[in-house]
Amino acid sequence: MNYRLLYFASLRDAAGVAEERVQSAARDPRALYAEQAARHGFAFAPARLRVAVNGAFTGWDHALADGDEVAFLPPVSGG
Amino acid sequence: MNYRLLYFASLRDAAGVAEERVQSAARDPRALYAEQAARHGFAFAPARLRVAVNGAFTGWDHALADGDEVAFLPPVSGG
Amino acid sequence: MFRLSEIAIDTAALRAQLARADAGACVTFEGWVRDRNGGKAVRGLAYQSYAELAEREGRRIVEEARERFAIAAALCVHRVGELAVGELAVWVGVSAGHRDAAFAACRYIIDEVKRRVPIWKNERYADGASGWLHPDDTPVA
């Protein structure tokens, strides 16, 4: 499947890009993050992150569809 | 003794003046208020009021001195 | 700082006085003249004060807030005289390193000002009546 991945804050620094398109056999955010964490060397365990698909928060077991926009969100620090 | 009395809010309306000078045998604010309440028809019981002498809050048994400025203060409603 | 004002309160100037390089939070409270009270339409109001004692007690309250909470600066200005509906009656501003102290101190100041500072509100109603108010905004009996 094809996904569009968005990266923010320290994940963006680690990936070296703000977004990228990937081909992956992963069918949920959990598997997709494991794959990308290994590739980019992300330090965060999934429990520290939230996941959003197509601009809405969702769970790590969400069933992904081809073309989905997926973001792994580090702990926020606005305000 | 001579006192200068200040009136505010509904006490001012009842007295018809913002301040007045009175001669009185009263030696504390409690006796002085009883006297003025009878004269002007003040509705407030002393327990509803606070008393200030010379611009500072004090108690009803405060020993008054000749020339003191005494104010009986209705419940406040600023803010 | 606490003071009474017979003219409109310049909130921008007051807020600028709260700026501190080590302050990360600023909380302000504004009390506005409402158009009704207890079902009666309000046209406006007048605040009367015992000015000397009001400023002394107001300064004491601001000083208490500085002692009780970890704040950088605190200011309060209360209008006196005639006010129209929608006008600013009282302004409280607090800056602090962090928001907990800023919220707590701002709340403390307005609560204590309403409870202790000798200022009295007289509301003018649309039906032509007027009256002094109790602290809980019910009319004096």
Place this chain on the structure above:
Amino acid sequence: MFRLSEIAIDTAALRAQLARADAGACVTFEGWVRDRNGGKAVRGLAYQSYAELAEREGRRIVEEARERFAIAAALCVHRVGELAVGELAVWVGVSAGHRDAAFAACRYIIDEVKRRVPIWKNERYADGASGWLHPDDTPVA
């Protein structure tokens, strides 16, 4: 209303939007860029956001505040991009009939924004270093 802003926040214009004839209380919170954090001198900072989701989540928070508290109006604007020390990073304003609800709703909004809205702060230090921050303002390990 919640929105992100890439330019300085006009607080006077926002406050004017909160005015309601039946509102007697207005509470605002401002988050300012501090000159230090954890003992390090801060030169400035940059906020990054996931804009689409940040505005959606921010609007949800303001809507929650309107459901939970008896308020008249609520607004929140959060800066993104580069900010200098002393600049306004986030503004929350709430008007209400009475001050209890105004204070509670203002506090609710800033707490939830800091907890939930996808915005990240990167501080630039006087020693030339920079770093992303955790929600508790400690550096990311």
